[in-house]
Amino acid sequence: MGGTPARRRTEPCYHFPPLYQEMCMKRFSLVSTLVGVFVLTVAISAQAPQGGGGRGGGGRGGRGGAEPQGGAAPPAQGRGGPQVPTPKNLQFFPKDMTGAQILPIMQNFNAALGVNCTYCHNAEPPVDRPGNDFASDDKETKKKARVMLAMARDVNMKLQAELGKPAAELTNVQCVTCHRGVAIPKQLVAIMMETAGKDGINKAVQQYQDLRKQYYGAQAYDFSDATLFAAANQSLAMNKPDDAIAFAQLNLAYHATSARSYQVMSQAYQRKMDKDKAIQALEKAAEIDPMNQGYKNQLQQLKAGA
Missing domain, CATH: 1.25.40.10 (Tetratricopeptide repeat domain)
Known part of the structure; x- marks a missing residue:
C-alpha cells in the first residue's frame, strides 16, 4: 500500500538465550556504538568479537552487507550463544573478520532497517538449515547494501577530511540515520x-x-x-x-x-x-x-x- 512494505514478523535466523532476547527488545540501543564502527573499514577490522547487541525485536534476525556461509563455527559467546557461521564472500568488510565480529553488525543492520536475514540473504531460520547460502549474491538487496555501505563510509571519510575534525567529533552517517527502522525510508x-x-x-x-x-x-x-x-x-x-x-x-x-x-x-x-x-x-x-x-x-x- 503506497509503496511502503509492512513490517516483517518473521522468525530470526539466530536463536538467542534470554539475555540476548532482552537486549534485542531495546530499539536501536547499540546502533550508534556498533554500526558507527562499520563506516570506517579500519575500525571494523580492529573490532573485537562480541556476543550480540542490536535488536532482533519482534522476531527479526540480522541483515546486511556481510555474507556468512552456512556451517558450524565456534559460538559467538559461551554457554548457549548463537552459533555463527564462518563468513565467506566478504567484499565490503575485511576478509579476515570472524563470524563473532560480523554478527553484531548484522544485528544492527536488522534494527536499522527493521528486516530479517532473508531480506538480503538466501537463507531461512535456523541458521544451519540445509540449503542456506549466506554467501550468495543472488538478491539485489544485498548488492544494494554493499553500495550503500560504501556510500556511508565515503561520506564519513570525506567529512572528516574536509572539515578537519577527528571522527569522534563528527556525527557519522549510519544506516539508521536515514532508515530509522524501515527498509524503504520514505517520509x-x-x-x-x-x-x-x-x-x-x-x-x-x-x-x-x-x-x-x-x-x-x-x-x-x-x-x-x-x-x-x-x-x-x-x-x-x-x-x-x-x-x-x-x-x-x-x-x-x-x-x-x-x-x-x-x-x-x-x-x-x-x-x-x-x-x-x-x-x-x-x-x-x-x-x-x-x-x-x-x-x-x-x-x-x-x-x-x-
Missing part, C-alpha cells in the same frame, strides 16, 4: 500523497492509521501534526480540496488543537464554494490560537465576502 507525507494519488484518499487515511498503530513511539515516521498538515496543503495545491479536508480531519482526530489544520480546512471549503463551513473552520482556528492575527484577518475578509 510519511510522501507515502500519504503517493497512496492518495494511486488508491484514493480513503486508502491513505487507513494506511496512516495502520502505520501509526505499528510505528508510533518509534523513530520511523513523524506522527506530529506537521505531516498531515503538509499532506492537506499539498492536496490543496493539487486542486484536491476533498483530500485536503480528509487529511485535515484525520489530523484533528489525533491533534485536536492543531489550529492550522482548521485553517487549511477552511481554505479547502472555500475552494469548494462552501462559505459557511469555511467560516466555521476558520473560527475554530482563531479560537484555538487567539494570538494569530492572520487567522483573524482571514476570518474578517471571509465574512465580509472578500
Whole structure:
C-alpha cells in the first residue's frame, strides 16, 4: 500500500538465550556504538568479537552487507550463544573478520532497517538449515547494501577530511540515520500523497492509521501534526480540496488543537464554494490560537465576502 512494505514478523535466523532476547527488545540501543564502527573499514577490522547487541525485536534476525556461509563455527559467546557461521564472500568488510565480529553488525543492520536475514540473504531460520547460502549474491538487496555501505563510509571519510575534525567529533552517517527502522525510508507525507494519488484518499487515511498503530513511539515516521498538515496543503495545491479536508480531519482526530489544520480546512471549503463551513473552520482556528492575527484577518475578509 503506497509503496511502503509492512513490517516483517518473521522468525530470526539466530536463536538467542534470554539475555540476548532482552537486549534485542531495546530499539536501536547499540546502533550508534556498533554500526558507527562499520563506516570506517579500519575500525571494523580492529573490532573485537562480541556476543550480540542490536535488536532482533519482534522476531527479526540480522541483515546486511556481510555474507556468512552456512556451517558450524565456534559460538559467538559461551554457554548457549548463537552459533555463527564462518563468513565467506566478504567484499565490503575485511576478509579476515570472524563470524563473532560480523554478527553484531548484522544485528544492527536488522534494527536499522527493521528486516530479517532473508531480506538480503538466501537463507531461512535456523541458521544451519540445509540449503542456506549466506554467501550468495543472488538478491539485489544485498548488492544494494554493499553500495550503500560504501556510500556511508565515503561520506564519513570525506567529512572528516574536509572539515578537519577527528571522527569522534563528527556525527557519522549510519544506516539508521536515514532508515530509522524501515527498509524503504520514505517520509510519511510522501507515502500519504503517493497512496492518495494511486488508491484514493480513503486508502491513505487507513494506511496512516495502520502505520501509526505499528510505528508510533518509534523513530520511523513523524506522527506530529506537521505531516498531515503538509499532506492537506499539498492536496490543496493539487486542486484536491476533498483530500485536503480528509487529511485535515484525520489530523484533528489525533491533534485536536492543531489550529492550522482548521485553517487549511477552511481554505479547502472555500475552494469548494462552501462559505459557511469555511467560516466555521476558520473560527475554530482563531479560537484555538487567539494570538494569530492572520487567522483573524482571514476570518474578517471571509465574512465580509472578500
